[in-house]
Amino acid sequence: MPELPEVETITRALRPHLEGARILGVTTHVPRLRTPLDLEHRPELVGHRILALRRRAKYLIAELDGPCCLVLHLGMTGSFRIVPPATPLTAWEHVVWQLDTGCEWRFNDPRRFGSAELHPLPVPGGEPACLAGLGPEPLGPAFSGAALHAACAGRRSAIKPLLMDPRIVVGVGNIYASEALFRAGIRPQTPAGRLSHTRCDRLAAAIVEVLREAIAFGGTTLVNFKTVDGSEGRFRRRLLVYGRGDEPCTRCATGRIRRAVLGGRSTWWCPHCQH
DNA sequence: ATATTCCCCTGGAAGC
DNA sequence: TGCTTCCAGGGGAATA
Numbered sequence: 537m538p539e540l541p542e543v544e545t546i547t548r549a550l551r552p553h554l555e556g557a558r559i560l561g562v563t564t565h566v567p568r569l570r571t572p573l574d575l576e577h578r579p580e581l582v583g584h585r586i587l588a589l590r591r592r593a594k595y596l597i598a599e600l601d602g603p604c605c606l607v608l609h610l611g612m613t614g615s616f617r618i619v620p621p622a623t624p625l626t627a628w629e630h631v632v633w634q635l636d637t638g639c640e641w642r643f644n645d646p647r648r649f650g651s652a653e654l655h656p657l658p659v660p661g662g663e664p665a666c667l668a669g670l671g672p673e674p675l676g677p678a679f680s681g682a683a684l685h686a687a688c689a690g691r692r693s694a695i696k697p698l699l700m701d702p703r704i705v706v707g708v709g710n711i712y713a714s715e716a717l718f719r720a721g722i723r724p725q726t727p728a729g730r731l732s733h734t735r736c737d738r739l740a741a742a743i744v745e746v747l748r749e750a751i752a753f754g755g756t757t758l759v760n761f762k763t764v765d766g767s768e769g770r771f772r773r774r775l776l777v778y779g780r781g782d783e784p785c786t787r788c789a790t791g792r793i794r795r796a797v798l799g800g801r802s803t804w805w806c807p808h809c810q811h
Numbered sequence: 812a813t814a815t816t817c818c819c820c821t822g823g824a825a826g827c
Numbered sequence: 828t829g830c831t832t833c834c835a836g837g838g839g840a841a842t843a
Contacts, residue, residue, distance in 0.1 A: 538837090570819070570838080594837075612836050613821080628821090647820045649837065693814065702838080710836060800816070801836070 538610040540707025541750035547591040549764035553618045558585045558636040566630045569648045580604040581654055592663055593670050593706035605657040605664055611649025616764055617642050671703045674743050679705055681737030688728035696724035697799030710801050711756055711778045716743040718777045723810040724803045777804040785809060
């Protein structure tokens with residue numbers, strides 16, 4: 537569920553609680569999430585101060601005043617909260633960081649698709665080697681219609697699953713891929729390599745637009761996305777095609793939104809507005 | 812190299 | 828009412 541706007545919302549909400557805080561201890565309550573949890577008693581972590589909290593793709597990076605950083609991923613159902621230390625543990629609260637601010641930072645993830653790992657950070661302000669294969673940030677300077685066109689060149693795959701490939705562009709998941717294609721008027725099944733420069737320009741602009749709007753609305757809550765204070769994202773009502781199978785199109789009112797599975801993921805589009 | 816499939820895991824909705 | 832089945836989806840590994 538958390539795509540770029542949701543992770544960005546969470547990063548901004550966590551920042552005032554974490555930046556400058558020192559980690560006094562870490563407790564884990566399951567052996568692993570998507571990857572093994574190996575955080576307790578690590579000298580690279582315990583005792584260090586969090587210098588900065590950043591987002592890269594759908595990852596959160598907590599830079600420490602040492603050689604390492606925390607790399608966190610929310611998977612499908614991950615969430616964080618900041619609570620007083622005596623607060624009873626809830627179900628699925630798998631990681632607890634004790635901070636010198638008098639608060640605890642907790643990671644909750646029912647489905648355990650998330651991850652929390654410690655990685656070397658060779659260059660302060662940089663990013664760890666484990667994220668080196670990621671493509672451009674859609675809201676950064678490296679992303680454009682031209683970059684998208686180049687990344688799609690020669691690809692026969694449908695554009696929609698390709699939009700969710702983090703080597704092409706990061707942060708775009710199932711919801712915003714469908715939404716961006718609708719805004720750009722492009723059918724999700726279109727072979728990526730067939731898209732013209734003009735259409736790639738339009739698509740890149742639509743991706744930027746929908747992500748910016750979603751961030752402004754605090755993200756999209758479908759089932760259980762919540763930001764740090766427990767509030768839900770307000771972008772759900774702005775979704776134009778996602779989850780709207782059989783409904784009349786909000787734009788043309790004549791087409792009916794269709795659903796198909798592309799690359800194993802449900803995809804929605806308006807056959808009248810998208811070509 | 813690229814494209815597709817599967818798996819990880821649980822809760823909620825739908826179906827019988 | 829209560830059981831089973833299906834589906835959601837990020838990312839990485841395995842397979843074609």
